[in-house]
Amino acid sequence: MSDLTVPLARWHLPTPGRIGLAIVAVWLVVAVLSPWLAPYAAGNVTAADVFAPMSRAFPLGTDYLGRDMLSRVLLGARITVGVSLAATALACFTGVTLALAAAVHGGWVDAVLSRVLDALISVPSLMFSLVIVASLGSSLGVLILTAAVIYTPGAYRTARALAVNINALDFVTVARARGEGTWFIMREEILPNMVLPVLTDFGLRFVYVVLLLSGLSFLGLGVQPPNADWGSLVRENLEGLFDGAPAVIVPAIAIATLTIGVNLLIDNLPTRRNGHAR
Amino acid sequence: MRADAAPMVSVKGLRVTVRGDGGNTVIVDGASFDIARGEVVALIGESGSGKTTIALSLLGYARPGCTIAAGSIHVGGTDVRALSASALASFRGRNVSYIAQSAAASFNPSQRVMAQVIESARVHGILSRADAEAKAMALLRALALPDPERVGQRFPHQVSGGQLQRLMAAMALITDPELVIMDEPTTALDVTTQIEVLRAFKSVVQQQHTTALYVSHDLAVVAQIADRIVVLRDGVIQEVGPTRCILGAPTHAYTQSLLAAADPAARATPVVVPDVADPPVLRVEGLIAGYGGINADGLPYLPVVRDLAFAIRAGAVLGVIGESGCGKSTLARVIAGLLPAARGTIALDGEVLPADAARRTREQLRRVQIVFQSADVALNPAHRVGRILARPLQFYHGLSGAAVSRRVRELLDMVRLPAALADRFPHELSGGQKQRVNLARALAADPRLILCDEVTSALDTVVGAAILELLAELRRELRLAYMFISHDLSTVRAICDEVMVLYAGQMVEYGNRNALLAAPRHPYTDLLIASVPELRPGWLDGLAPMRLAEAAGGVAAFSEAPCAFAPRCAMRLDAVCATEPPPIQTLAKGAAIRCHRTAQDLLVAQTDRDLTPHDRSHVEA
């Protein structure tokens, strides 16, 4: 376990990781600045030409109402990235907190939490979100909460496994023998050693959330008009599929670039190196 | 061995590099040595010296990331580096075979043992299956494996460590290779198991005149089996010579330091005779502890130690020695309160401590500190050294600000580390430095008693010897008491004043350090002392057969029997030892033993067996 933390001073991100970081950075910037970046304003029906191919005026073509696809995608980034980030942050925060409590307390706390969260994992994600949406509707708040509830168990499992492993190490035993309290041990001894793997897990959950959200919107049960995330963009332009219009493919490719970018980034973060046998 | 015969193995200018973050690092540089036909050559070095790398290169193999960059390797006339991949596969296992350090990891867990033992003979097309199995059986008998007919049908996890090691030897010898490489084969075994495995290897090697390379870090073990010794350090060969020369009159400074470190008892500190009027720092009575919770009788479901009673005075060192399963590490945790005892009292400076650390006061916890074996995991990798040392100062003494930094510098100085180390992270330190920081952290609390749990076992012998010296100095300067837990007898003899010997959770002998070596001893203590290899060739051959039979018994885990050692004991009285708990006898030599036999019987049996002049010279008056 001697490579729990990597000497960060000497480490640099390999090329695939840099590509991933660049992609993620671009989308984050777009998400924040999209109203100023989009060439056309939000609801602007500009041309009578629906499902137009790519051109100078409309770099990514037009949608089913004649609106500029590029603007639609840029504005959609706000919803997709924003909602997904919120849901992932909520899921990871809850998961990690519960995991620390379970790992350090052990006993019945651990047993109950693990049993309930295991049951939650046993529900297929898209299906469960359908069930919740059927009951509570599709407001942004409900979507964020739903995604958070669905992906908390995964974050919990990862964090708990980490915390339990670290808890077993001698330096935690030393702290316990000293008489340190539970909170101190969690905060000072265990948590700092979990940062990198938890960040990696955050990236993984983010990808799942993005896919879940866009899947829901694609089915018409996610983000509702007037808001539009990339999944709903694909849905509303579906008729253009048989005309070969770019309007359908472009938002889907946007999703793909975001998720692939995050995957590239987290795959290349420093982790426990699988060293050769000694 | 004809003097003009060409050497069986000839290595010249071997260079091995490993690919790292910053390019290629050289891990073996310019190694050259020969092995004559029928000779056993030992390759001695500490961890990281490159000995396994050299051994593997004789098979034309380099671990992932490593490359054999330069040099020539000839085995039995074959130029190993010139072989193609296919020729190499034919070469391995047939011309040269390898016995690895960990037998448990080297066997395929889902295949029966016999199939794996005969695999190389089948794969190289040397023997039919029936012939191979017959030959394997003969080898197993030659290696003194119990129950050879049936052991082949077992799976690896159903076979014990010592037996697996011998099965691996059979696996290596089945093709009658020209060269056998043994890579630390007994390092992972208990010392009493080690001698029978060593004996088995030696007899087979001698019978078949096998040429062998024996890789190890343990000079005493190697002295028993090798004709010549090659000393290796950081990938560079330091010295080569016949065994007796190297052991008796080493020329190179590094070899000399290795020899000195191998026998710490030679430079042992004088025994501190405690002032009887001093109240003991720690007194333990009637201790029973284990895992799995407490049953209706108030006893643990999985007991580990029982009926322990001992005392440690201020400034004295109690050694606790035993093999795997004796409960010594558990004892440290019980004293620290990490594992609450089921029964018994632990009194610190006369004050009875609650069994559970959670119920002890901060002041009580401060006075007993624990130092663990593996410094790698005993220091939080996310904290700098300064912060690690500062915490106990803040927690126990309420220091802050400049007082803390000053005290941290003092602590680092106490353990002979430069003050600049306070800004480093643990992974930037060497093993010895980390262990010193561990010690400094314990000292930061200003304790009365430090529990040292195998603190030198994970370190190289030279580094470990330095830590022992540091411990001895600190004891003198600060009047600290230690409970020193170890499986290594010579380490215990170097630093401890009193010694308690544990077997299967029970105390079998307890007394003054010098008394330990004097007869009469408890039969287990006797076996333990006799099993430790001495730094002279011929020690192994001189062991009495009865000794080997005892050693073959296998180390026991906790047992509820009145005397756990009785099944193995050569001195047992069948009528009494199996049914009645042996009494504790206080002997004139200054020790107490738990045995039915009278002191007179034991004395007679033990003195005429094997006290050599070597032992006598170490027993002080």
Next chain:
Amino acid sequence: MNATVLRLIITRLGLAALTLWIVSVLVFGATALLPGDVAEAVLGQAATPEAVAGLRAALHLDQPGWLRYLIWLGGLLHGDPGRSLVNHLPVAQLIGNRLPNSLLLAALTAAVSVPVALAIGITAAVRRGSLYDRVVNLLTVSLVSVPEFLVATLAVVIFAVNLHWLPALSSVSDISSPEALFRSFAMPVLSLSCVIVAQMARMSRAALIGTLDSSYVEMARLKGVRPARLVLRHALPNALGPIVNAVALSLSFLLGGVIIIETIFNYPGLAKLMVDAVATRDMPLVQACAMIFCAAYLLLTLLADIAAILSNPRLRHR
């Protein structure tokens, strides 16, 4: 099979049953205890006070929550999950019409993806570090990250719109000949398989690499055992457990993907039924479909667990 293994398997079965029960509580809780009035929402325009009261009584909405749950659970265990709120047909009948279609799609996908994925994963592990392996890695990482509807829409664009090889929509009734079967199912199965194959290939590659890196494989190599025998006799038997585990877990991804695929291709399966039910808030149908999906998921994870137990030689041979 010895007593230990049997005991472990029975424990897993028990845990699975317990989990299924907790899931039923969750599903019921999520759908039946919701804000707003179901009866009014369903009746919509026709929500006269008498109609609402009548519907509320019929749906047991005036009973306490736990009683409603027990009524529902009882019905479920007897094979009668109620009636659809939209068209008043028995839920069991509606499901019965659609379930075989989904099962057929799932079976075809599994039959196609498992051999392909294992072949890719195993060969990539054996040739680790080679160009082939790197390409495989890149492709699988990409496929695992992309949404299913991207794969499906791309497939439609390429194969149906541009190349005109296959029809875009599938008609289940047209399975008169193998050729017709192929033409109907090719696109949905292809789209569904892509992500599953990628997932399975990655996991089986990792499992095999894990065993190839072990000390006993190194020891066999040092005995002179050749690469083919190393993989077949030493590595694969020990990787079998993790690989079956990987297959079972990857197939559970089917349960999510099938929802998207059935929607895009208008395939009359169970998932499409459920999506429509959600859109119309047809609660009994939603609940029943959800339970079926969850049970299937639990079955797959149970199989994965049992494979892990059976493949461990320490447990099989005490």
